[in-house]
Amino acid sequence: MRNPKIGVVSLGCPKNATDTEVMLGLLNEAGFEITFDNDEAEMCLVNTCSFIGDARKESVATLIELADQGKELIIAGCMAQHFKQELMDEIPEARALVGTGDTRKIVDVIKAIAQDSALRVVEVSDIPNDYNDEVLPRMQTGVGASAYLKIAEGCDHSCSFCIIPQLRGKFRSRSIESLVKEARILVAGGVKEIILVSQDSSYYGLDIYQRMALPDLLRALHEIPDLDWIRIMYCYPTETNRALLETIAELPKVVKYVDIPLQHSHPDVLAAMARPKHPEKVMDLIREVIPDVKIRSTFIVGFPGETEEHVEHLMAFIEKYRFDRLGVFTYSKQTEVPSGHMSNQLPEKVKKARRSKIMKMQHRIASELNQAMVGRVIPVLLEAYDESKGLYIGRSQWDAPGIDNQVFVRENQEGNPDDFPAAEMAEINWVLVEEAHPYDLFGVAVKAPVKDREAVLQEA
Numbered sequence: 001m002r003n004p005k006i007g008v009v010s011l012g013c014p015k016n017a018t019d020t021e022v023m024l025g026l027l028n029e030a031g032f033e034i035t036f037d038n039d040e041a042e043m044c045l046v047n048t049c050s051f052i053g054d055a056r057k058e059s060v061a062t063l064i065e066l067a068d069q070g071k072e073l074i075i076a077g078c079m080a081q082h083f084k085q086e087l088m089d090e091i092p093e094a095r096a097l098v099g100t101g102d103t104r105k106i107v108d109v110i111k112a113i114a115q116d117s118a119l120r121v122v123e124v125s126d127i128p129n130d131y132n133d134e135v136l137p138r139m140q141t142g143v144g145a146s147a148y149l150k151i152a153e154g155c156d157h158s159c160s161f162c163i164i165p166q167l168r169g170k171f172r173s174r175s176i177e178s179l180v181k182e183a184r185i186l187v188a189g190g191v192k193e194i195i196l197v198s199q200d201s202s203y204y205g206l207d208i209y210q211r212m213a214l215p216d217l218l219r220a221l222h223e224i225p226d227l228d229w230i231r232i233m234y235c236y237p238t239e240t241n242r243a244l245l246e247t248i249a250e251l252p253k254v255v256k257y258v259d260i261p262l263q264h265s266h267p268d269v270l271a272a273m274a275r276p277k278h279p280e281k282v283m284d285l286i287r288e289v290i291p292d293v294k295i296r297s298t299f300i301v302g303f304p305g306e307t308e309e310h311v312e313h314l315m316a317f318i319e320k321y322r323f324d325r326l327g328v329f330t331y332s333k334q335t336e337v338p339s340g341h342m343s344n345q346l347p348e349k350v351k352k353a354r355r356s357k358i359m360k361m362q363h364r365i366a367s368e369l370n371q372a373m374v375g376r377v378i379p380v381l382l383e384a385y386d387e388s389k390g391l392y393i394g395r396s397q398w399d400a401p402g403i404d405n406q407v408f409v410r411e412n413q414e415g416n417p418d419d420f421p422a423a424e425m426a427e428i429n430w431v432l433v434e435e436a437h438p439y440d441l442f443g444v445a446v447k448a449p450v451k452d453r454e455a456v457l458q459e460a
């Protein structure tokens, strides 16, 4: 049988990234040669994203570029789920499509097309039901010290702008046993930080345990020796309750970081979005229950019918709650969801202007918040080294990979080496913050946690 060398491109969110790693793990186990240099590849597995217009454009551009290079394409993920007919019709280089609930069929798909050069295969379940578990092998593609753990698939909400439930199906939790088993395998391989991902992590367990069981999962993961950080991504406002927040506050390994996409603040816009209407309640609760917490959120501007008054409401909300990390997106019209049929769509120019006004405000808030970090000693997971600058690059417990701040760390050349140890890659190091930029911090590796800058300088 022909054994093609397989390249890979993973687009979209961390949930997609874990699917990619599982498919690569399966292919590797089946004896296929995998390359991370697509120039060398005969076939390319492209795990696509179809969340909004820009994500689709990026997916299509990637497919066309690889097709132009003469690669045979296996298209997986949300676009395969969403546009199977269009992709097969428009892209002759597409040898196979693999849906979001069909990832474990990847080996059979590639074996089939490798054997018969005329064959094109479509494995896209109409209702995606399958999900990954720890029995499936996984090839890590990210930085070794940090790994995503997909705790559930799908979503039971019906936000009026979102296509995800159509593409990923109903919410399906994995069991606590399965997740702890996979986490133990990851930690045994050197992982220090586990990042829990799903479309709606605070909903975890409701389908299989008839209760919101994220606190139980956190406690079970917390028992794993050598695991340093547990991070939760994507909490939903009305499910982020006191029990969950108290568990985050209580368990030292769970980072004091809450990622809670709120999407807007004005009750009328939130009603049109079919989202919970009073985000101030959950914001107050988070700040009350978790000391020294940092909060990440995302907002959508330019939703159909959004007025200047609604935008002012949102800006006042952001000013009041001073989000530590914030993403603002312009609304992207999609005809497959209810908001795509609302009559009062706004021009792109208006949406963009609203976004840039808010981002300008957030730039100031982020600068002020980061400035307040100067002088603190904080734990930082080091993930890379920039030779040209002579600096390590890492993240604090308040920063998720790829979307939040970075911390640039220098090794102290002058001090006593016992006081200023060499920075250790892929480990959590203690760093004295010396300088702050709006979205990044700069500091020096120090020996041990101390309360404040004066104490560090006295030790030196």
Ligand code: SF4
Pocket (backbone or CB within 6 Å): 155, 156, 157, 158, 159, 162, 163, 164, 165, 199, 200, 236
């Ligand atoms: S909760 Fe998130 S994934 Fe679910 S429908 Fe709303 S925006 Fe989409």
